[in-house]
Amino acid sequence: MSDTSSKGHHHILPMKIYLGVGGALLFLTLVTVWVAQFNFGTLNLIVAMVIAAIKASLVVLFFMHLLYDNKIYLTVFLLALATLATFIAFTMADTMRRGELDKVSARPINPKADMYNIQQAPPAAHGSGGNSASTKKEVGIGGNPTDSMASAVTNQGKQPVPTDSSDSGGHR
């Protein structure tokens, strides 16, 4: 036995609903074409989608009978829209926020940790300064977080530029 019998079963809508909704849909089509000639900037898309959503609601509620039917069918339909919205929203959280790596500023949890003393290169190859100071600066961590992290990051994967302060590999 079903526990979700539709009370809309055999429910017959009056003719004027069909014609009224049809007329409203045609009218809204004219509206959406008319409105498209104006430029509201970013609102253009929103206005068009709102009109489309109204049209869609009319079709779904009346022609597809959801206004009168058991709520389960409406739940199914809304579930579809919610899943689609999730897909689009989360994907765009990626696609609209690309290229932000440079803005990521990280600070080491423990600036004195061994892992930052990557090269213990022989002093002859290096010039100025204490070994550890220049080492840290070369790797770009521990001194000035934002700048040096950014420069370390932008140097990733590229050939190291042999200047005084930004040697990035213990290859001497």
Next chain:
Amino acid sequence: MSLVQPNYLSEPQGLKSWLLTLDHKRIGVMYFTAVMFFFFVAGALAIILRTELLNPGRDLMDAQTYNQLFTLHGGIMIFLFIIPSIPAAIGNFVLPMMLGAKDVAFPRLNLGSWYIYVFGALFCLYSIVAGAVDTGWTFYTPYSTTTDTAVLSMTLGVFILGFSSILTGLNFIVTIHKLRAPGMTWFKMPLMVWGLYATALIQVMATPVLAITLLLLILERSFGIGIFDPALGGDPVLYQHFFWFYSHPAVYIMILPGMAIISELIATFSHKRIFGYRAIGYSSLGIAFTSFLVWAHHMFTSGQSEFAAMIFSFLTFFVGIPSGIKVFNWVVTMYKGSIDLKTPMLYALSFLFLFTIGGLTGIFLGALSVDVHLHDTYFIVAHFHYVMMGGTVMALLGGIHYWWPKMFGKMYNEVWGRIACIIIFIGFNMTFFTQFILGSQGMPRRYYTYVDQYQPLHAFSSVGSYVLGLGFLIMVIYLIYSLFKGAPAPSNPWGSLTMEWETTSPPHPHNFEHEPVVKHGPYDYDTVLIDREAEQTNFRVRR
């Protein structure tokens, strides 16, 4: 009554009656045969791959062939075996009976799903001979749009298989909503049904996105539409979003039915009311819901934005909660139960151990900072084999051994059942635990060769795979033997309270002789006495 009653296997007779059957039990058996066939094909491929990996460098094949074989292994295992396995093979068989229904809601659609599956499988098999795909089962662009292997036929095959999955899910959803017997409320349904319901929800919501992804991939390859190929202005990471939006929920299509079976096995073989029925039921829905929010944790190193990566990493931790709830509830169910260590229960216990490891390592990998190091290493391979094989396949094997007497009317040899289970358990851990170590030491996945330092672990893993294979071989032998020489099965050999055990073994074509009425809940072991010796199950409610 005659010794061999008419049952769904014997009635009606003839090949045509099978090819045009609308009986969900026959459709289930056909699916069962097909998925197990593909499991062994893909398993054989795995053994070949592991043999190649015994030593670095070339042992049996060149690198291109290796790529083709692991693609096939993954593709067949995922699309032809594991996704349909429990729902279409076991679910089709038991679901209507568990609900007290005569069949699924749309029997003709069910047969249609079967033929669509066959059709899709043929396309995939054709692709093997037409230039087997070497992209990995994930078909990442732009390689998949430019490689000259048979991507088109393989993706077309998977596209078709997707519809089989969708229609099975649709059928189950409507069956569960509409065809329950009088008295079977939602909270009197076995947890197997809750699990199949949640699986079906994912099938219908996620698989259509796979369909459009593969369609776009086919268009990209044929017409160069430029959505995914950077050379044409497209974005390859977008492909990954599209692909994983389906493929992450898909892994829950794989595990939820397994968990569904475990609920049945633990309750039956502990002879105890399942602990936390509603928690387990709702957690199935919780898994289905959260599974849609985490897909890009497969893409942490793809080049997606850091913002998205952080969101997905954060959300991934929530997915573990409902799974954890289930494991705790199962364990508590066993506490003070009357545990019967039959073969199905051994598989259920294996599941608890192996799935916990698999699930936990999944949480490790959900941490963005950790995954950056472990992505595309053997750690990942170990993780997903622990959940898919240590999880789903163990549950499937438990389910096969549980419902075998019902499906075929025969008992298998219990001693050999336990031996095979133990060998499989040992072989599995030898093969895959080793791979956690390999991966954390840096061994990349999908690599044909490797540096010498990894060789001992690789060799050990390969030997483990042979042990695993041996266990399966033994299993096949005693199961097939039972079909011919096994003892006839009573209707309720395990003393379970779910409704399928009220039918004969094997069941009558129409399942129940009279319209069933729900007299007790599926786990009322504390209030119902079961007479297991009877030909038909007799229940008396204990006062």
Next chain:
Amino acid sequence: MAIETAEDHHKTKHASHVQHHFANSEQQADSAKLGMWVFLLTEVLMFGGLFCAYAIFRAWKPEMFSEAHKQLDVVLGATNTVVLIVSSVTMALAIRYMQLGKKRITLINLWLTLGLAGTFLVIKYFEYAHKFHLGQLPGKFYTFQGIEGTNPHIFFSIYFAMTGLHGIHVIAGMVMISWLIYKTSRNTFSSQYYTPIEMTGLFWHLVDLVWIFLFPLLYLIA
């Protein structure tokens, strides 16, 4: 004990249109409706993937989209929108008149729906033919030179993918409606049993729904 055959059960308990595994006509009709709504959910998600691709590429390349879309004929697009809306009305009326048991008017409305669907495809054919003529083709076949901006072929790829998939669904709908015409004329349906017409109607309305969104997104970008 004798087991009631399916045939006995069938004759004593069910009207002829109710399948044996259903308890009654209402359960069968409700099951069909739930099944069709779940199917529509899958269609929304499948088309939704294309809407997602549209959204992403439009957000990345708004000027190119704006330029490229001018190549589409708004009059034809609007006409097609009107055609589909009217066809939705006639489809809904077909269901209504079978609810009232009026076979002849049902058939008229089914034929009208079919004709309007065909009209939609004819208009689409002219649109496509024009684009083929100009070289505004998807992907690697794109040869049109008149649009500023990088990679304008992407707009047309998305256009053809979306309208193409939609067109396939229009054709599928036409096949279903033709089948309904055949079955209606053979008196298969009545005021007690018109489920297939209702289900086809739901499918057809979805086809209309997709176009309601396609039209402004493809033809009316300001």
